[in-house]
Amino acid sequence: MATIEVRELTKTFTQGKSRVDAVRGISLDVAGGELVALLGPNGAGKSTTLRMLTTLLRPTSGSARLGGHDVATAPELVRRSIGYVGQGNGAGHNQRVREELITQGRCFGIGKRNSITRADELVGALDLGELVDRRVGTLSGGQRRRLDIALGIVHRPSILFLDEPTTGMDPQSRANLWEHIGMLRRSTGATIVLTTHYLDEADAMAERVVVIDHGTVIADDSAATLKDTLAGDRVRLGAAATDLAQIAGMAEVFTETRGVEVLGDQGLVEIVATGAGHLLPRLIVEAQRRGVEVTSATVSRPTLDDVFLSLTGRSLREHAAA
Numbered sequence: 001m002a003t004i005e006v007r008e009l010t011k012t013f014t015q016g017k018s019r020v021d022a023v024r025g026i027s028l029d030v031a032g033g034e035l036v037a038l039l040g041p042n043g044a045g046k047s048t049t050l051r052m053l054t055t056l057l058r059p060t061s062g063s064a065r066l067g068g069h070d071v072a073t074a075p076e077l078v079r080r081s082i083g084y085v086g087q088g089n090g091a092g093h094n095q096r097v098r099e100e101l102i103t104q105g106r107c108f109g110i111g112k113r114n115s116i117t118r119a120d121e122l123v124g125a126l127d128l129g130e131l132v133d134r135r136v137g138t139l140s141g142g143q144r145r146r147l148d149i150a151l152g153i154v155h156r157p158s159i160l161f162l163d164e165p166t167t168g169m170d171p172q173s174r175a176n177l178w179e180h181i182g183m184l185r186r187s188t189g190a191t192i193v194l195t196t197h198y199l200d201e202a203d204a205m206a207e208r209v210v211v212i213d214h215g216t217v218i219a220d221d222s223a224a225t226l227k228d229t230l231a232g233d234r235v236r237l238g239a240a241a242t243d244l245a246q247i248a249g250m251a252e253v254f255t256e257t258r259g260v261e262v263l264g265d266q267g268l269v270e271i272v273a274t275g276a277g278h279l280l281p282r283l284i285v286e287a288q289r290r291g292v293e294v295t296s297a298t299v300s301r302p303t304l305d306d307v308f309l310s311l312t313g314r315s316l317r318e319h320a321a322a
């Protein structure tokens with residue numbers, strides 16, 4: 001049985017006459033221990049979905065069960081089995097780091113002694129040792145994020161939701177946070193669902209990427225499969241301007257070829273193909289056979305942005321930059 005079972009979940013916000021269909025029928029099963037990234041442009045409905053799964057928002061229709069408990073009928077039981085680290089910081093500015101962790105334990109009904117033991121465990125797990133006596137308001141963005149995660153898992157949830165855990169952080173702090181998320185996962189076996197705008201991050205870290213656009217799931221698979229099936233490799237061959245059309249015609253004949261474009265201003269032909277590593281040598285041999293000189297050749301693997309582009313005709317990069 002899946003740890004998270006979502007069926008046709010929707011959320012419509014209405015205010016006076018205005019109506020926003022933020023989530024329009026999302027279905028999703030997540031198995032125990034999976035790390036799933038929800039990826040999509042601004043306003044796609046990722047946070048709204050997360051907020052419904054964490055019982056912070058009531059769904060308009062559809063259902064969601066977490067650890068066997070329904071968000072609508074058993075929100076208390078759902079809350080006990082999940083941790084949620086939202087986009088805003090929950091910790092008080094004036095509290096000291098260790099105090100904050102102990103207070104959080106007490107809020108979850110953990111006894112005083114056990115809250116202290118748990119706080120010390122988390123200080124170790126999230127590398128907060130040097131910060132225990134610092135006031136929360138003085139922490140850097142990355143340190144603050146590590147504290148947020150520690151606060152989110154005080155009660156040992158089996159499912160952890162992270163809403164844009166690394167947004168706004170520099171690359172080094174992002175890598176450091178990911179290391180901690182990885183360690184946490186290995187040591188607790190928790191199921192982790194997160195949202196991110198960083199395509200490279202979803203690609204490298206999540207074993208499963210759920211692409212959301214306009215409130216629905218438009219793709220759901222491993223990053224590698226999404227890239228292979230939806231985007232394909234890119235081969236770029238350089239040649240004299242007069243030879244480009246001939247190279248394009250030649251490339252179209254191969255069964256691996258999915259699309260060909262002449263980039264005249266760059267003196268290139270771009271070929272989108274399956275298994276470019278095998279295709280490239282054959283293209284070059286064929287060009288030689290036809291007496292056409294290929295002056296340069298590059299192969300690149302697609303990115304998740306290419307996947308999004310092929311699904312929607314739009315780029316996610318503009319959104320990520322925004």
Ligand SMILES: Nc1ncnc2c1ncn2[C@@H]1O[C@H](COP(=O)(O)OP(=O)(O)OP(=O)(O)O)[C@@H](O)[C@H]1O
Pocket residue numbers: 013014020021022040041042043044045046047048049
């Ligand atoms: N409380 C609300 N009232 C009205 N509309 C809302 C509310 N919360 C979210 N929305 C709208 O719902 C849509 C989905 O928003 P949501 O925050 O879920 O997107 P997102 O994919 O998380 O975006 P981002 O990546 O920018 O965080 C947006 O159009 C947003 O403006």
